[in-house]
Amino acid sequence: MTAISEFSIAIQRRVGRQRLRRGILGSIPFIFIIFLWELNTYFVWYEPIEIPPIADVWGAIFFMQSDCPGLVAAFQLHNDCQLSNNIMSSVGRVILAAVVGIPFGIAFGILAGINRTISGYLEPVGIFMNSVSGIAWIPLAIVWFGVGWETTLFIMLNTIFWLIFFNTMMGVRAVPKVLVHGVQTLGGSRFDTIWNVYLPGAMPSIITGMRMSLAFGWRALIAAEMIGGDSGLGFMIFVSAVEFKTEEVFLGVILISLIYLMSDRWLLVPLEKWTIERWGLVWKPT
Amino acid sequence: MTSIDLQQTRRFRWKKFATEGAGRLIIFLVGSVILWALISAFLIERPDRYLPSPLSVVLSSADMLYKGSLLSFYSDTLTRLLFGGAVGILIGIPVGLALGLNRTVADMFYPLMNFFQSVSGIAIFPIIVIWFGNSDTTVLIVVLYTSFFPITFNVLSGVRAVPVRYIQAARTLGASRLQVVRDVLLPGAMPSIAVGTRLSVGFAWRAVIAGEMLAGRPGLGNMIFSGQELDNSAQIILGMVMIGITWIVLDHYLLRPLEADTIERWGLVQR
Numbered sequence: 001m002t003a004i005s006e007f008s009i010a011i012q013r014r015v016g017r018q019r020l021r022r023g024i025l026g027s028i029p030f031i032f033i034i035f036l037w038e039l040n041t042y043f044v045w046y047e048p049i050e051i052p053p054i055a056d057v058w059g060a061i062f063f064m065q066s067d068c069p070g071l072v073a074a075f076q077l078h079n080d081c082q083l084s085n086n087i088m089s090s091v092g093r094v095i096l097a098a099v100v101g102i103p104f105g106i107a108f109g110i111l112a113g114i115n116r117t118i119s120g121y122l123e124p125v126g127i128f129m130n131s132v133s134g135i136a137w138i139p140l141a142i143v144w145f146g147v148g149w150e151t152t153l154f155i156m157l158n159t160i161f162w163l164i165f166f167n168t169m170m171g172v173r174a175v176p177k178v179l180v181h182g183v184q185t186l187g188g189s190r191f192d193t194i195w196n197v198y199l200p201g202a203m204p205s206i207i208t209g210m211r212m213s214l215a216f217g218w219r220a221l222i223a224a225e226m227i228g229g230d231s232g233l234g235f236m237i238f239v240s241a242v243e244f245k246t247e248e249v250f251l252g253v254i255l256i257s258l259i260y261l262m263s264d265r266w267l268l269v270p271l272e273k274w275t276i277e278r279w280g281l282v283w284k285p286t
Numbered sequence: 287m288t289s290i291d292l293q294q295t296r297r298f299r300w301k302k303f304a305t306e307g308a309g310r311l312i313i314f315l316v317g318s319v320i321l322w323a324l325i326s327a328f329l330i331e332r333p334d335r336y337l338p339s340p341l342s343v344v345l346s347s348a349d350m351l352y353k354g355s356l357l358s359f360y361s362d363t364l365t366r367l368l369f370g371g372a373v374g375i376l377i378g379i380p381v382g383l384a385l386g387l388n389r390t391v392a393d394m395f396y397p398l399m400n401f402f403q404s405v406s407g408i409a410i411f412p413i414i415v416i417w418f419g420n421s422d423t424t425v426l427i428v429v430l431y432t433s434f435f436p437i438t439f440n441v442l443s444g445v446r447a448v449p450v451r452y453i454q455a456a457r458t459l460g461a462s463r464l465q466v467v468r469d470v471l472l473p474g475a476m477p478s479i480a481v482g483t484r485l486s487v488g489f490a491w492r493a494v495i496a497g498e499m500l501a502g503r504p505g506l507g508n509m510i511f512s513g514q515e516l517d518n519s520a521q522i523i524l525g526m527v528m529i530g531i532t533w534i535v536l537d538h539y540l541l542r543p544l545e546a547d548t549i550e551r552w553g554l555v556q557r
Contacts, residue, residue, distance in 0.1 A: 025390060026397035033398075050417055120310050125318075131537070132530035133492045135408075135499070136507070139514035139522045144336060219406040223496045226408070227511070234409070238500075241412030249412045257405040264404070 052247035057254070060247040082236075087255065090232040093152055093221060094214070101160035101213075106206060108161075109168025110198055119169060126162050134159040134220030142228045152232065155224040160213040167209025171202030203279040204272070211268045218260050233259075338520040343527070346520035355509075360528065363494055363505040366422075370429025371490040375483055378434045382441025382482075383471065392446050399439045407432030407493045411500055425497035425505075432493040437482035444478025445471050476552035480545040487541060491533055 012020055034054070040046055041053035048056070067080035074084040112119035134155045141151040175198055183193050225234030237252035319340050326333040326340075333339060338346075350356035385395045407428045414431075418424045448471055456470050498507030506525050513521030 022393050022396075025394040028394055029398040030401075121314055124311055124314055127534060128530050131533040132526050133495065133533070135492055135496045136510060136526050136529045138499070139510045140519070140526065142514050143517075143519055143522065215404075219408055219492070222406065223408045223500075226411070227499060237409070237412045241416055244416065246413070246416055249416065253405060253409050253413060256409045257401065261401065261404050 049244055049246055052250060056247040057250045060245075060251045064248065083251075086231060086233050086236045086252075087259070089149070090221065090225065090234070091259065093149065093156055093232065094217065097153055097156035097160050097217065097221075098210075098214075101157045102164055102210065105161045105164025105209070106168050106199075109165045109206075110172055110194060110202070112165070113169040113172025113198065113202070114194070122165070123169075126166055129158065129162045130166070134216065135223045138224055138227050141224075147228050148230050151228040152221060152224040155228075156217050156221050159217045159220045163213040163216060164206065164209045167205045167212070168202050171205025171209075172198050174205065175201035200279045204276045207268070207272045207275045211264065211272060214264065214268060215260070218256075222256060335517065335519055338523060342520045343523050346518070347524050350521070350524070356524075359505050359509045362503070363498065363507065364532075366425055366429060366498075366505065367487075367490055367494045370426050370494070371433045371487050374430045374433030374490065375437050375486055377430075378437035378482070378486070379441055379479060381434075382438040383445060383467065383475065385438070386442045386445025386475070387467065387471070389446075392442060396442065399435060399442060403435040403439050407489070408496050408500075411497065415501065420501045420503070422503055424501050425494065425503050428497045429490050429493050433486040433490040436485040436489055437479070440478045440482030440485065441475055444475035444482075447478070448474035473552050477549045480548035484537070484541040484545050487536070488533075491536070495529060 015023070037051065038054055040051055041048075041055075061083060064083040065074075065081055068074055068084070069078060069080070074081045075088075077085050077088065079085075108122065112122045137155055137158055138151070141154045145151045145154060179197050179201065180193050183197050188196070221232070222234035225232035226238040229235045233252050233256050237249045237256075240246075240248035240252065322337070323340050326337045330337050334342065347356060384391075385399075386392050410431065411424075411428055414424050414427050418427065452470050452474065453466055456466050461469065494505070495507035497503070498505035499511040502508055502511075506529055510522045510525035510529075513519065513525060
C-alpha cells in the first residue's frame with residue numbers, strides 16, 4: 001500500500017497533478033472506444049468487413065510490410081515495402097511542397113503587404129484561389145499533369161502557397177509603421193526594413209499560416225491522392241476500400257490522423273509558441 | 287479653360303475609379319479574363335483540352351443551362367451543404383455545451399474531440415463508403431461528420447473559456463443551473479459558436495465537393511469530375527468558377543458578417 005501511494009505521489013510530482021488528471025481523464029473515452037471495438041470482435045455485432053478486429057488492423061502493418069527486405073530497403077523505397085512507401089511518399093510530398101511553397105508564399109506575401117498596388121491585384125486572386133478549395137482543382141490538375149505525383153504536388157502547393165501568402169500579408173500589414181519609420185530614420189535601407197522589421201514582425205502570423213496550411217494541405221493531399229494519385233496514404237485507403245480490405249483502410253485512417261497530430265503537436269505548436277515568445281509584438285509588462 | 291478642367295477632372299475621376307476598391311476589382315476581373323482568353327488563344331497548344339477560352343466556358347454553361355443539368359447540380363450541392371451542415375451544427379452546439387458544462391467531462395472529451403477534428407472527413411470517406419456504398423447517405427454522413435466536430439470542439443472550448451467569476455457571480459445571486467447555462471454560458475460561448483459555424487461550413491463545403499467527386503453523386507463536385515473523364519475542360523472550369531463564387535458569396539456576405547456581429551454583440555472583450 002505504501003509503495004503504491006509513494007509511487008503515485010512520485011508520479012504526481014514528476015508529471016504535475018493537473019496534467020496527470022487531464023491525461024487520465026482524456027484517455028478514458030479512447031479506452032472506452034477501443035473496448036467497444038474489441039467487444040465487437042467477440043460478439044460480431046458488425047461483420048469484420050465493416051469493422052475489422054483491432055488485431056487485424058495491427059496485423060495489416062506486418063502484412064503490408066511482409067515482403068520488405070529491411071529498413072535500408074524501406075528507405076530506398078523498395079517495391080515490396082507497401083506501407084512505408086505510401087507513408088514516405090505522402091510525407092515527402094508535404095515536405096517538398098512546404099520547401100517550395102513557403103518561401104514563395106512569404107516572398108509574395110511581403111511584397112503584397114508592403115505595396116498596396118500589388119496587393120490590390122494579388123488579393124482577389126488569392127481570395128478566389130482559397131475559395132476554390134484545393135479539392136476542386138483536382139480534375140483540372142489531372143487534365144494538366146495526368147494522374148501522378150505532379151497532380152498531388154500541385155494541389156498541395158496551391159493550398160500552401162495562398163494560405164502562407166495571406167497570413168504573411170496580414171502579418172506585414174499589422175507591423176506598426178512607427179517601427180518601420182524608426183529603422184528608416186536610423187538609415188536603414190529598404191532591404192533592412194524588410195529583413196529586420198517586416199519579416200520578424202510578420203513571423204508569428206507566418207507560423208500560424210504554416211500550421212493552417214499543414215491542416216488544410218494534409219486534407220487536400222489525402223483527397224488528391226485518392227482521386228489523382230498513384231501512391232501515398234490517400235491512395236492506399238482508397239484502393240484498399242475498393243478491394244474491401246477494411247483493416248488496411250482503418251490502418252490508413254489512423255495513420256493519417258496520427259501523422260497530422262504528431263507533426264502539429266510536436267513540431268508546429270512548439271514552433272508557434274517559440275516564435276510568438278521571441279518575435280511576437282505583444283506588449284509585456286516587465 | 288473649362289474643357290481642360292473637365293478633362294482633368296475626368297482623368298482624376300478615372301484614376302480614382304481605377305485605383306480604388308470596386309473599380310480596381312472590375313478592371314482586374316476584366317483584365318484577367320482577357321489575359322485568360324489570350325493565353326488560351328495563342329500560348330496553349332490544345333486549348334479545348336488544357337485551358338478552354340472564356341467564351342467556350344460561357345457556351346458550355348449556356349449548354350448546361352439549356353439541358354437543365356447545371357441548376358439541378360447546383361441545387362443538389364447546396365441542398366447537401368445546407369442539410370448536412372445544419373444538422374451537424376444543430377447537433378454540435380448542444381453537445382458542445384453539454385460537454386463543456388462540467389470541467390471533468392470537458393477534460394475527459396477534449397482530447398477525443400481534438401483527435402476526431404484532425405481526422406478529416408475525406409480520410410474517413412473510404413470507411414463510410416464500405417458501410418453505406420456510393421449513395422447520398424455517404425455524402426451526407428461525411429458532410430455531417432466534418433461539420434459536427436469543428437463546431438463541437440469550438441463550443442466546448444468556448445464554454446470552458448467563460449471566466450469562472452461570472453458563473454460564480456450568477457450563482458451567488460441565486461441563479462439556477464439552467465439560468466447559468468442560458469444567461470452566462472450560452473452568451474459567453476456565442477463568439478466561439480460563430481467562429482465554429484464558419485469553420486464548420488467551410489470544412490463542410492470542401493467535404494461536399496470531395497464527397498460528390500468520390501461517391502459520384504450528381505452535384506458540382508461530380509460535374510467537374512465527370513468533366514475530366516469526358517475530356518470536357520470547359521465544364522471543369524465552369525464548375526470551379528461556380529464553386530469559388532459560391533463560397534466567396536457565402537463567406538463574405540453571410541458567415542463573416544455573422545461572425546463579426548456576434549463577436550461585437552457577445553464578445554467578452556472589455557472596453
